Amino acid sequence: MRRKFLARRTKGEVVFDIVNTIIMIVICFMMLYPVWYTLVNSLNDGTDAMLGGIYWWPRVFSLDSYKAVFADSKIFRAFGVSFFRTIIGTTVHVFFTSMVAYGLSKKYLMGRKYFMAMGTITLFFSGGLIPTFLLYRSLGLLDRFAVYIIPAMFNFYNLLIFQAFFREIPDALEESAKIDGANDFYIFFKIIIPLSKPVLATIALFTGVYHWNDYFAGVIFINNPDLQPIQTFLYRVIAETTSVQMLQNMPAGIRTTSVTSQTIRLATMIVTTVPVVCVYPFLQKYFVKGMLLGSIKG
Structure with missing residues (x-):
């Protein structure tokens, strides 16, 4: 043949x-x-x-x-910072972004079009480095480990990927759960999340690679050498x-x-x-x- x-x-x-x-x-x-x-x-x-x-x-x-x-010994400390940043940052990002995406995937959500319009604008425009630096300083994030985690909790592009997946889940599953007395949080954690393992793994990989490869945040927002990630360490070596x-x-x-x-x-x-x-x-x-x-x- x-x-x-x-x-x-x-x-x-x-x-x-x-x-x-x-x-x-x-x-x-x-x-x-x-x-x-x-x-x-x-x-x-x-x-x-x-x-x-x-x-x-x-x-x-x-x-x-x-x-x-x-x-x-600094390289081992930098490896540790990158490791914990990748694990914590990825977990927080996947949890927060998926929850927001699930809410915005519902057409009956009040103000949904307004929030989607604001998110779409951020795909094309940003505030710039100086306003971002001033914002982080006013929030007390400079020279803190949280500067790696909090600003990266949400990404609108990843939200769109989550939404595309959530829309493919039949509405009948949620409706039957609500008839049995389940609330939105129960449905999200017990039904939606177990069915969303492929998209969760995808976004986790996107986010994990970003956190591991990012050096810019360590250069701009961190002065303490004990908090610099491995890629910032590499930058300083180069x-x-x-x-x-x-x-x-x-x-x-x-x-x-x-x-x-x-x-x-x-x-x-x-x-x-x-x-x-x-x-x-x-x-x-x-x-x-x-x-x-x-x-x-x-």
């Missing part, structure tokens, strides 16, 4: 598949090679890496750059100030022979990227599913 199917394919279809395959290989190479280049240079002796010419394999293998990175300090803290023998500020920066990039790289392949299907939610049914 397979041979008959292949025999029916025209020459144009074969050429089309070959061209598509070549294009995809080129795109994958362009996306993966920078990561590979960073990895092999971080695994190379720092002094030797300064000579250049390292493209595919380490020329002089060395783990001293990674030793320098993990010798700084800016050389932290990488030079890490280099100075290394033992003299290693510092003078195999570690440079450049290899420390490259090693830190790899260390901060590994968690997301390890998790993403197993959860990629949820990202695709999230983008397709509500695309078939209006």
